[in-house]
Amino acid sequence: MLATVAPIVARSRPLPPQALQGTAPTGTVPANVLEPLRAMAVTMRMDRDAEIVAQGDPAGYCYLLMGGCARTVKLMEDGRRQVGEFLLAGDLFGWEALEEHDFGVEAVTDVTLLRYPRSAIEALADRDRDFARKLRALTAGQVRAGRERVVLLGRKTARERIASFLIEMAGRIRGGGTMIGLPMSRTDMADYLGLTIETVCRGLTQLRTRGVIAVERSKIVILDRRALGIASCEAVH
Amino acid sequence: MLATVAPIVARSRPLPPQALQGTAPTGTVPANVLEPLRAMAVTMRMDRDAEIVAQGDPAGYCYLLMGGCARTVKLMEDGRRQVGEFLLAGDLFGWEALEEHDFGVEAVTDVTLLRYPRSAIEALADRDRDFARKLRALTAGQVRAGRERVVLLGRKTARERIASFLIEMAGRIRGGGTMIGLPMSRTDMADYLGLTIETVCRGLTQLRTRGVIAVERSKIVILDRRALGIASCEAVH
DNA sequence: CGATTGGTTGACCGAGATCAATGGACGTGG
DNA sequence: CCACGTCCATTGATCTCGGTCAACCAATCG
Numbered sequence: 001m002l003a004t005v006a007p008i009v010a011r012s013r014p015l016p017p018q019a020l021q022g023t024a025p026t027g028t029v030p031a032n033v034l035e036p037l038r039a040m041a042v043t044m045r046m047d048r049d050a051e052i053v054a055q056g057d058p059a060g061y062c063y064l065l066m067g068g069c070a071r072t073v074k075l076m077e078d079g080r081r082q083v084g085e086f087l088l089a090g091d092l093f094g095w096e097a098l099e100e101h102d103f104g105v106e107a108v109t110d111v112t113l114l115r116y117p118r119s120a121i122e123a124l125a126d127r128d129r130d131f132a133r134k135l136r137a138l139t140a141g142q143v144r145a146g147r148e149r150v151v152l153l154g155r156k157t158a159r160e161r162i163a164s165f166l167i168e169m170a171g172r173i174r175g176g177g178t179m180i181g182l183p184m185s186r187t188d189m190a191d192y193l194g195l196t197i198e199t200v201c202r203g204l205t206q207l208r209t210r211g212v213i214a215v216e217r218s219k220i221v222i223l224d225r226r227a228l229g230i231a232s233c234e235a236v237h
Numbered sequence: 238m239l240a241t242v243a244p245i246v247a248r249s250r251p252l253p254p255q256a257l258q259g260t261a262p263t264g265t266v267p268a269n270v271l272e273p274l275r276a277m278a279v280t281m282r283m284d285r286d287a288e289i290v291a292q293g294d295p296a297g298y299c300y301l302l303m304g305g306c307a308r309t310v311k312l313m314e315d316g317r318r319q320v321g322e323f324l325l326a327g328d329l330f331g332w333e334a335l336e337e338h339d340f341g342v343e344a345v346t347d348v349t350l351l352r353y354p355r356s357a358i359e360a361l362a363d364r365d366r367d368f369a370r371k372l373r374a375l376t377a378g379q380v381r382a383g384r385e386r387v388v389l390l391g392r393k394t395a396r397e398r399i400a401s402f403l404i405e406m407a408g409r410i411r412g413g414g415t416m417i418g419l420p421m422s423r424t425d426m427a428d429y430l431g432l433t434i435e436t437v438c439r440g441l442t443q444l445r446t447r448g449v450i451a452v453e454r455s456k457i458v459i460l461d462r463r464a465l466g467i468a469s470c471e472a473v474h
Numbered sequence: 475c476g477a478t479t480g481g482t483t484g485a486c487c488g489a490g491a492t493c494a495a496t497g498g499a500c501g502t503g504g
Numbered sequence: 505c506c507a508c509g510t511c512c513a514t515t516g517a518t519c520t521c522g523g524t525c526a527a528c529c530a531a532t533c534g
Contacts, residue, residue: 074388076470082391084384096377103384125373132369136362139376140333146383147321147340151311153390154319154431158522186481194391199522201482217481217531233313395490423513436490438514454499454513 033134034064034092034116037124041114046107055104059097061115065089068111069183072103073191083192085145086184088172095121096139109183153194156233161193162203163232166213170222178222207231270371271301271329271353274361278351283344292341296334298352302326305348306420309340310428320429322382323421325409332358333376346420390431393470398430399440400469403450407459415459444468 034041041064046052052063055075065087072084072093084103087093093105095118125132152161170180182189190197204220207213212228214221222228271278278301283289289300292312302324309321309330321340324330330342332355362369389398407417419426427434441457444450449465451458459465 072384074384076388076392078470080392082388084387096380098377098381102381122370122373125369126366129363132362133359135373136359136376139373139380140335143333143376143379143383144335144339146380146387147309147311150321150383150386150390151313151319153387154428155313155317191391196523197481198483198524202522205482233315433491434513435492435515439490442514 033131033138034114034121036128036131037116037120040120041116044113044115046111046113048107048110050107051104052107052111052113053094053101053103053105055101057101057104059094059099059101060118062092062094062097062118062121063105064114064116065091065093066112066114069108070105070111070113071108071184071188071192072105074103081191082194083188085149086169086172086188086192092138094118095135096142108188158193158195158199159203159206159231160233161195162189162200163207163212163228165189165193166207166220166222167228167232178225180220180222182218182220270368270375271351271358273365273368274353274357277357278353281350281352283348283350285344285347287344288341289344289348289350290331290338290340290342292338294338294341296331296336296338297355299329299331299334299355299358300342301351301353302328302330303349303351306345307342307348307350308345308421308425308429309342311340318428319431320425322386323406323409323425323429329375331355332372333379345425395430395432395436396440396443396468397470398432399426399437400444400449400465402426402430403444403457403459404465404469415462417457417459419455419457 043066044052044063052070055073067089070087070093072087074082074084076082086108087105094101097118121135125135152164156164166180169182170178173180173183184192186197186200189195190200193200195203204213204215207228208215210227212222212224212231214223280303281289289307292310304326307324307330309324311319311321313319323345324342331338334355358372362372389401393401403417406419407415410417410419421429423434423437426432427437430437432440441450441452444465445452447464449459449461449468451460
């Protein structure tokens with residue numbers, strides 16, 4: 001319900017093009033695919049931990065992340081939490097909703113995003129063949145990513161999940177070399193990987209003591225990419 | 238590679254319309270959405286346990302299940318197996334592939350399916366607005382189902398997974414009332430739920446001794462739908 | 475500087491995996 | 505028609521990975 005925070009800034013216009021960089025595999029919008037809808041978009045800036053979409057919100061809009069990081073979350077009534085995915089710049093969320101958003105979206109860092117009416121996306125897909133094609137490619141990628149996550153959560157051990165996560169993030173966070181600045185907390189990582197925070201810590205520690213990575217708070221350096229790949233069961237891919 | 242079995246029968250034509258019934262949530266093709274492509278389709282009949290698509294096969298075709306049940310599987314090199322989804326009549330597989338199919342597909346029972354060139358699907362989506370719309374709805378459903386699976390595998394207990402599975406199958410297998418004729422083995426169930434076969438057995442036994450279900454080999458009767466919902470954490474939906 | 479928050483480590487416990495045996499349904503051949 | 509073998513489901517015994525509970529530490533913030 002966009003309650004506490006959520007200052008909607010203004011109709012969009014400029015915004016530097018490099019804001020669309022970053023990420024890769026998930027639901028990344030190739031370039032300025034949504035450019036034709038710029039006029040329909042509302043730019044939003046949200047503070048860290050703000051709720052962008054509440055689980056169960058009527059699904060009138062979808063969201064394109066321009067900068068920062070967000071998480072999609074499902075909360076079970078007994079408090080168990082599952083992070084569905086992390087959204088980075090260029091990622092689109094919510095166009096596939098039915099009546100309501102089945103996951104909430106929360107800002108992991110301060111974020112900038114564009115909000116589009118879902119109906120506009122659908123209408124554009126109807127009249128713009130090229131856009132429709134890109135949208136199909138986009139969701140096909142989401143389906144594939146979802147399957148990969150099913151394997152991770154269904155069959156991989158805690159260590160393998162953590163190693164896989166680091167590899168995924170190293171690929172998505174463009175920012176030079178082997179250093180990854182993880183935007184999310186250990187709790188978020190744990191809820192993404194179906195683990196507890198303690199297990200995530202221990203897994204990172206183990207990788208560190210084995211010389212595979214260096215850890216300093218949220219900065220992680222991959223020292224031995226090959227070993228990390230082995231630890232993640234990379235051959236599965 | 239369609240190696241051992243896989244007798245491709247003939248160009249398609251008739252086939253009773255009720256063959257398209259069944260299932261509901263996943264990637265079900267609403268009705269005869271692919272009807273315009275009938276001429277491009279090849280009908281295949283495969284025996285139980287035949288490999289329809291091998292993991293890693295070049296992704297030239299996609300498949301519409303007409304009858305029977307199939308499973309999508311990912312095999313890790315150390316033998317761990319994950320079933321991605323069960324396909325029932327009306328379910329479409331493979332149009333979202335990239336270069337290769339990242340999951341294999343195997344027949345759970347004897348199956349009948351139609352094979353379409355992926356390029357034909359793409360071309361039809363390009364020229365037929367209505368089909369494109371249905372294809373989007375279809376994949377949106379797949380994305381949502383994938384997320385539900387992530388919650389199941391990431392946060393639910395063994396008992397909850399099993400109860401959720403029974404509810405899912407009760408909804409998908411149209412066949413009158415509360416009796417479910419599960420087409421798949423306990424092993425398949427376990428690999429779908431990220432469990433072992435023993436845990437699946439014990440979970441079913443527990444539900445049985447509590448009077449929630451009756452079990453007789455692959456026939457399962459839901460005696461107390463409400464209790465089953467509670468056991469599955471249904472409120473999450 | 476305390477106080478709060480998030481990360482790390484240790485001790486212990488339990489859900490589910492592993493190992494092993496048994497049972498029941500079905501198919502084949504005598 | 506029955507004996508036997510195979511396959512699969514079920515149940516029991518034990519082990520282990522990861523969860524739980526708890527303490528501690530380091531960074532950030534008033």
